[in-house]
Amino acid sequence: MITLTVNGRRRRYAGPPFKRLLDVLRQDFGLTGTKEGCGEGECGACTVLVDGKPVASCLVPVCQIEGARVRTVESLGKAARLSALQKAFVERGGIQCGFCAPGILMTASAGPAPKSEDDARRKLAGHICRCTGYVHIVESLMAARRKK
Amino acid sequence: MTVLRPRGAAQALRMYARRPDAIPLAGGTDFMVAWNAGERDGRAVLDLSAVREWRGIRRTAGVLSIGALATHAELGDDHLVRRHFPVLARAAAAVGSAQIQNRGTLGGNVANASPAADTLPALAVYDARIATAGGGGRRLQLSDFLIGVKKNALLPGELITAVELPLLPRRPDRQLFRKVGPRAAMAISKTVAAGLLWLDRGGAVRELRFALGAMAPTVARLKAAEEFVRGRKLTPALAEEACRLLDQDVAPIDDPRSTAAYRLAVSRNLLREFLAPRF
Numbered sequence: 001m002i003t004l005t006v007n008g009r010r011r012r013y014a015g016p017p018f019k020r021l022l023d024v025l026r027q028d029f030g031l032t033g034t035k036e037g038c039g040e041g042e043c044g045a046c047t048v049l050v051d052g053k054p055v056a057s058c059l060v061p062v063c064q065i066e067g068a069r070v071r072t073v074e075s076l077g078k079a080a081r082l083s084a085l086q087k088a089f090v091e092r093g094g095i096q097c098g099f100c101a102p103g104i105l106m107t108a109s110a111g112p113a114p115k116s117e118d119d120a121r122r123k124l125a126g127h128i129c130r131c132t133g134y135v136h137i138v139e140s141l142m143a144a145r146r147k148k
Numbered sequence: 149m150t151v152l153r154p155r156g157a158a159q160a161l162r163m164y165a166r167r168p169d170a171i172p173l174a175g176g177t178d179f180m181v182a183w184n185a186g187e188r189d190g191r192a193v194l195d196l197s198a199v200r201e202w203r204g205i206r207r208t209a210g211v212l213s214i215g216a217l218a219t220h221a222e223l224g225d226d227h228l229v230r231r232h233f234p235v236l237a238r239a240a241a242a243v244g245s246a247q248i249q250n251r252g253t254l255g256g257n258v259a260n261a262s263p264a265a266d267t268l269p270a271l272a273v274y275d276a277r278i279a280t281a282g283g284g285g286r287r288l289q290l291s292d293f294l295i296g297v298k299k300n301a302l303l304p305g306e307l308i309t310a311v312e313l314p315l316l317p318r319r320p321d322r323q324l325f326r327k328v329g330p331r332a333a334m335a336i337s338k339t340v341a342a343g344l345l346w347l348d349r350g351g352a353v354r355e356l357r358f359a360l361g362a363m364a365p366t367v368a369r370l371k372a373a374e375e376f377v378r379g380r381k382l383t384p385a386l387a388e389e390a391c392r393l394l395d396q397d398v399a400p401i402d403d404p405r406s407t408a409a410y411r412l413a414v415s416r417n418l419l420r421e422f423l424a425p426r427f
Contacts, residue, residue: 016149017151050250054247058184059176063151063195125332
């Protein structure tokens with residue numbers, strides 16, 4: 001039995017210890033906001049926060065994070081009440097197909113807000129987006145920072 | 149599959165002694181890629197993530213001891229590493245991405261023995277020793293630990309406990325870390341360089357240490373160039389001769405990431421720039 005805190009709620013998991021955190025979130029806990037992109041830790045789509053730090057959930061066997069606090073995109077806001085960061089993505093066109101967005105939103109919400117566009121780009125270096133060309137994503141991060 | 153999950157160092161060594169066929173697992177950033185592709189099916193795994201004794205970074209007499217399970221993010225942030233071994237702090241911050249740095253460990257990067265590993269040139273110029281436990285425990289020079297492409301000198305039942313860096317007697321006058329790849333994040337290096345240079349008062353070279361990754365089966369110190377420049381004054385001609393000698397200690401290959409010729413040319417450029425006279 002493995003116990004985790006996911007988005008503030010205590011969860012128990014009793015399946016195979018080596019199941020990927022990504023699959024446990026999606027299949028066992030029904031949190032399908034987290035997406036699988038490459039499955040190799042290259043693209044950042046599956047990024048969630050473990051104890052406040054961005055990690056690739058496709059590279060984490062769930063047995064390694066017993067007792068950890070996990071945050072997924074579901075913790076940020078609901079459709080009717082988006083977070084400032086989510087609103088900025090909608091308003092600035094930071095989302096097109098949306099597949100990379102859950103991971104990018106989680107990295108963007110970890111740690112201090114970026115000081116500059118360069119800083120925002122560095123922060124998001126572990127993410128790949130095939131639609132936007134990144135400009136609108138970086139603008140979204142900067143806009144959300146101003147709203148805070 | 150069998151997942152062995154020791155709660156401490158002693159238990160880890162006991163379990164591994166009984167199951168030396170198990171694959172030791174630290175941060176999983178390399179292992180899980182192969183696992184997800186089905187390449188390790190049926191193998192037993194020794195998950196070391198709960199072993200507290202092999203985490204952390206400690207300074208003891210004349211040595212900085214970096215626990216095998218210290219993550220790249222911890223190395224990049226640690227004030228002792230940044231102060232005494234800044235080339236390693238920069239190398240750790242160049243590994244993969246933030247997501248990889250938050251999980252991947254120094255012990256894992258060393259054990260994995262990839263020719264292109266970004267921390268290894270930094271460890272090579274700092275004369276790192278690899279401390280192990282199991283079967284008595286040893287201390288190996290990095291060059292004795294890395295024995296080939298993805299091959300290390302660990303014996304069955306033996307695990308890395310720490311990477312030890314002797315404190316430098318004096319601060320280098322120049323230091324370099326440089327990774328060359330198609331982009332800053334996630335790229336596997338075409339070549340990766342670490343350098344330390346000490347000059348004497350007259351501007352002659354007291355000591356040069358220069359290491360390259362992705363240029364040979366294991367990380368390579370440029371012995372011939374290091375020896376040649378010792379005691380000589382830094383001039384463009386000296387840098388040129390050192391660059392000429394560079395290929396005595398490396399054997400780059402053509403592969404999907406780059407060509408031998410490009411790797412040699414860029415590595416020489418990095419060394420030339422590092423040794424250029426400055427005013």
